[in-house]
Structures are given as structure tokens and as C-alpha cells.
Amino acid sequence: xxxxxxxxxxxxxxxxxxxxxxxxxxxxxxxxxxxxxxxxxxxxxxxxxxxxxxxxxxxxxxxxxxxxxxxxxxxxxxxxxxxxxxxxxxxxxxxxxxxxxxxxxxxxxxxxxxxxxxxxxxxxxxxxxxxxxxxxxxxxxxxxxxxxxxxxxxxxxxxxxxxxxxxxxxxxxxxxxxxxxxxxxxxxxxxxxxxxxxxxxxxxxxxxxxxxxxxxxxxxxxxxxxxxxxxxxxxxxxxxxxxxxxxxxxxxxxxxxxxxxxxxxxxxxxxxxxxxxxxxxxxxxxxxxxxxxxxxxxxxxxxxxxxxxxxxxxxxxxxxxxxxxxxxxxxxxxxxxxxxxxxxxxxxxxxxxxxxxxxxxxxxxxxxxxxxxxxxxxxxxxxxxxxxxxxxxxxxxxxxxxxxxxxxxxxxxxxxxxxxxxxxxxxxxxxxxxxxxxxx
RNA sequence: GCCCCCAUGGUGUAGCGGUUAGCACGCCAGGUUUUCAUCCUGGUAGCAGCGGUUCGAUUCCGCUUGGGGGUACCA
Numbered sequence: 001x002x003x004x005x006x007x008x009x010x011x012x013x014x015x016x017x018x019x020x021x022x023x024x025x026x027x028x029x030x031x032x033x034x035x036x037x038x039x040x041x042x043x044x045x046x047x048x049x050x051x052x053x054x055x056x057x058x059x060x061x062x063x064x065x066x067x068x069x070x071x072x073x074x075x076x077x078x079x080x081x082x083x084x085x086x087x088x089x090x091x092x093x094x095x096x097x098x099x100x101x102x103x104x105x106x107x108x109x110x111x112x113x114x115x116x117x118x119x120x121x122x123x124x125x126x127x128x129x130x131x132x133x134x135x136x137x138x139x140x141x142x143x144x145x146x147x148x149x150x151x152x153x154x155x156x157x158x159x160x161x162x163x164x165x166x167x168x169x170x171x172x173x174x175x176x177x178x179x180x181x182x183x184x185x186x187x188x189x190x191x192x193x194x195x196x197x198x199x200x201x202x203x204x205x206x207x208x209x210x211x212x213x214x215x216x217x218x219x220x221x222x223x224x225x226x227x228x229x230x231x232x233x234x235x236x237x238x239x240x241x242x243x244x245x246x247x248x249x250x251x252x253x254x255x256x257x258x259x260x261x262x263x264x265x266x267x268x269x270x271x272x273x274x275x276x277x278x279x280x281x282x283x284x285x286x287x288x289x290x291x292x293x294x295x296x297x298x299x300x301x302x303x304x305x306x307x308x309x310x311x312x313x314x315x316x317x318x319x320x321x322x323x324x325x326x327x328x329x330x331x332x333x334x335x336x337x338x339x340x341x342x343x344x345x346x347x348x349x350x351x352x353x354x355x356x357x358x359x360x361x362x363x364x365x366x367x368x369x370x371x372x373x374x375x376x377x378x379x380x381x382x383x384x385x386x387x388x389x390x391x392x393x394x395x396x397x398x399x400x401x402x403x404x405x406x407x408x409x410x411x412x413x414x415x416x417x418x419x420x421x422x423x424x425x426x427x428x429x430x431x432x433x434x435x436x437x438x439x440x
Numbered sequence: 441g442c443c444c445c446c447a448u449g450g451u452g453u454a455g456c457g458g459u460u461a462g463c464a465c466g467c468c469a470g471g472u473u474u475u476c477a478u479c480c481u482g483g484u485a486g487c488a489g490c491g492g493u494u495c496g497a498u499u500c501c502g503c504u505u506g507g508g509g510g511u512a513c514c515a
Contacts, residue, residue, distance in 0.1 A: 191510040403474040
């Protein structure tokens with residue numbers, strides 16, 4: 001099996017494109033096949049190095065490697081032009097100056113379901129000759145057979161008047177030349193398939209197998225876009241998701257195993273992936289579930305690796321001790337700093353928390369806590385806990401009446417890692433200083 | 441308009457003629473707990489509608505409705 005990633009270099013790698021790439025990759029790896037990468041754009045101006053790099057970077061982050069490429073489709077232009085010439089001279093294509101308006105007029109005259117048929121004018125854009133009779137039957141690996149009647153199809157433009165090739169000609173030729181056996185792409189290309197098969201047939205070649213994936217939608221059922229929180233894998237990375245978790249989630253978005261497990265590591269995915277069981281219905285991207293899956297992967301990382309991930313994400317070292325006391329509380333890498341930043345930055349500024357937990361009513365508790373902690377002979381999690389619990393007893397208060405004020409004094413907010421562990425990590429001096437500051 | 445694709449809870453899916461319609465996320469309730477989160481237990485909610493075929497339809501067929509894609513001298 002030989003498949004291809006064929007993203008267009010329009011900037012970032014979209015989540016939908018990432019899923020398509022993932023499915024190609026899984027299918028190929030499952031089959032011990034080859035993945036060919038091609039940047040799909042016949043227009044060299046658009047496939048800028050910057051745009052291409054963005055795509056490659058996204059693919060790399062996701063962990064999807066390829067065996068050949070990257071190649072710009074524009075690099076193949078001489079070959080495309082040669083095919084056009086060949087089709088022209090064999091009479092299977094012709095030149096016409098007909099415009100979109102002419103096509104419209106043709107339909108007004110012959111009916112909307114009648115495809116445009118033009119005259120050979122020896123000049124203008126190149127259109128492929130399409131017979132009125134016959135049909136193109138696409139035996140899709142995912143959807144079964146789809147039949148397109150030739151009559152309905154407007155004779156497609158395969159090259160501009162200047163001879164430069166257009167997409168439907170270029171892909172057909174490139175897939176052929178690259179020896180692609182399976183074209184796995186979004187359903188938005190299903191209609192194009194008819195044209196591409198027609199091109200291949202005109203060349204006397206056999207089309208590859210096709211598999212069309214349903215599209216991805218946002219929570220509102222509309223096309224996935226920035227409004228939905230994230231639209232590219234780069235954004236997923238910036239939100240602190242792990243590549244393996246994203247792979248897991250994306251694989252399940254549109255493909256279900258008979259097996260009822262949800263957490264499926266990549267090597268398992270490769271083993272069980274099967275194109276023929278890919279869902280036909282469009283799926284909605286649900287970040288809540290991605291978060292959950294991500295949390296599962298995050299917590300299985302182990303302290304050292306999680307620390308390394310967090311440090312790389314945050315961009316600073318020495319986070320190990322904080323990761324030790326906060327690691328199990330976060331679902332994404334991005335949640336670490338908001339939870340633990342106070343350790344380095346000092347108490348956060350949360351007026352509501354201060355008002356509620358550092359007011360006059362809480363003074364006695366804070367003073368008692370300060371006194372008990374200051375008197376501690378040794379500063380350990382256990383001794384701290386004993387001291388504070390003793391304060392709770394002495395005040396005959398609820399644990400919260402002591403712990404929350406202390407927490408707010410240290411962190412500035414009502415949410416933090418465990419209070420004893422936090423005290424321990426902060427150290428005696430800093431802890432007492434912050435408590436003192438809160439008492440005023 | 442025309443061509444094409446799709447349809448199980450809010451979401452992702454399992455099911456491939458006879459099931460109490462399963463699992464997961466979410467949500468709700470309870471438990472654990474120093475906050476938050478995790479974790480544990482329980483609960484909530486679904487076969488779009490209408491016709492067929494059949495002894496029997498979520499499952500097969502048709503129509504309707506709804507969603508999506510294509511219809512460029514874009515990709």
C-alpha cells in the first residue's frame with residue numbers, strides 16, 4: 001500500500017487535515033506501506049516556504065512521519081503540461097474560450113442537469129472531453145459505490161489558457177506517477193474524483209482505490225473554525241495537549257473499534273486500524289473529551305517525564321517539586337502554571353478570595369497557624385500537617401476555617417496544590433513571610 | 441437550481457433482522473477529600489419522520505425532513 005499526505009500549504013495544519021493525515025498514516029503503517037508527502041498546490045506563489053514549514057511542523061509535532069517528500073506539486077508542471085498536450089492532440093481535450101457565464105447559458109438552454117459541452121476553438125482554456133453516455137463508478141473503501149453519470153458533469157477545465165495545469169489534472173497525474181495505491185482524503189473531494197478518474201481514463205491509466213473520510217465539524221455542527229477553540233494542531237500544542245493523546249482522540253473521531261476501550265496507544269491503533277470500518281457520518285470535534293484523554297496520558301507519564309514536558313511547555317527549569325505536588329491535578333500542560341505560578345510569582349491577586357478568607361474573622365486562625373508553624377522544630381509535610389490540625393482542634397473549628405485562610409495567604413487564591421505540601425515546598429521562611437503579610 | 445454524501449442519547453461510537461439498544465466523554469447525585477482536581481458508586485439521555493419488505497425492523501428498500509460537500513481559467 002502506498003498512500004499520500006497531500007495538504008495544501010495555506011498555513012497551519014488544520015485538525016481535519018491532521019485527522020486525514022493520521023488515517024493515511026495508520027493505514028500505511030498497519031499495512032507496512034509507504035507514506036508519500038506532497039504539498040498540493042500547482043501555484044508556486046502560494047506554496048511558500050513559510051506555509052510549507054508550518055504544515056511540516058504540525059505533522060512532526062503530531063508524530064506522523066513520512067517516507068518520501070515533501071514535494072511541491074508545482075515541481076511537476078512540465079509533466080502536467082505534457083499530459084495536457086497529449087490529451088489535446090489525441091482529441092480528448094480541447095481549447096475553448098467559454099467562460100463560467102457561457103456554461104450558465106448552456107444550462108439555461110439545455111437544463112440544469114445537463115453538463116456543459118463546448119466547441120473546439122483552438123484557443124482559450126483546456127477542457128476535458130466528457131462523453132454524454134456512460135458513468136463513473138467509484139468503489140469507495142469507506143462508502144461503497146457511488147455512481148456519477150457523465151451527462152451531469154460540465155466538461156472540466158484542466159489547464160488555463162496559458163497552459164498551466166489545474167488541480168484536478170495535477171492530482172490525478174501526480175498520484176499516478178507516485179504510484180499511489182490508495183487515495184485517502186476528505187469527502188469534499190468526492191465530486192472531484194469523477195473528474196480525476198476521467199483524466200486517468202483519458203490517459204489510458206487505471207485509477208487508484210479511493211477512501212473518502214467524512215468531514216469534521218465544530219460543536220455547532222458548522223465547519224470547524226477558530227471560534228470552536230482550536231482549528232489547527234499548532235493550537236492544540238499550545239493548549240498543552242500531548243501528541244499521543246491527540247492521535248488517540250482523532251483516531252476515535254470517525255472510527256470505532258468493536259473493542260470498547262477508549263484509551264488506545266498509537267501502536268495499538270496501528271494494529272487494529274481498518275479503513276473499511278471508518279464512519280461515514282461527519283463528526284464533531286469535542287474538546288472536553290480530548291481533555292479527558294489528555295489527562296489520562298498525562299498522569300501515566302510518571303514524574304520525571306511529566307516534569308520534562310511541563311518544563312518545556314512553561315519554558316523554565318526546576319519545576320520537579322511543584323510537578324510532584326500538582327501533577328495529578330492537571331489535565332493539560334497549560335494548566336500547570338495557573339495552578340502553581342504563585343510559588344515563584346508570589347500570591348495571585350484575587351480580591352474576592354482575600355475578602356472572603358483574609359478578613360477580620362480569619363485573623364485568629366491565621367495568627368494561630370503562624371504561631372504553630374513558627375514553633376515547628378522541623379519543617380516537613382508531616383510535622384506541618386500535625387501542627388495545622390492541632391490548630392484546627394484548638395480552635396474547635398472546621399478544617400476549612402484554618403486551611404483556606406492559609407491557602408489564600410500563600411497562593412492568593414482558593415485553589416492550589418495540597419496545603420501541607422505547598423507549605424513544605426515554599427519553605428519555612430517564605431511561608432511565614434506570606435502568612436505574616438496576610439495578617440498585616 | 442443541479443450533482444453527490446450522510447443520519448443511534450448533548451458528543452464520539454458499538455450494533456450488521458429477534459438485545460433490558462452496550463461503552464466512553466459530558467451532565468446530575470452520592471462517597472473519598474484541606475481547596476481544586478483525581479478517584480469510586482449510582483443516575484440521566486438515543487435508533488429523525490412516514491411508508492414498505494418480513495412472522496419480526498435501529499438494522500433491508502423507498503420517500504420526506506434535516507445536515508454536509510461539489511458545482512472556479514482555487515486547491
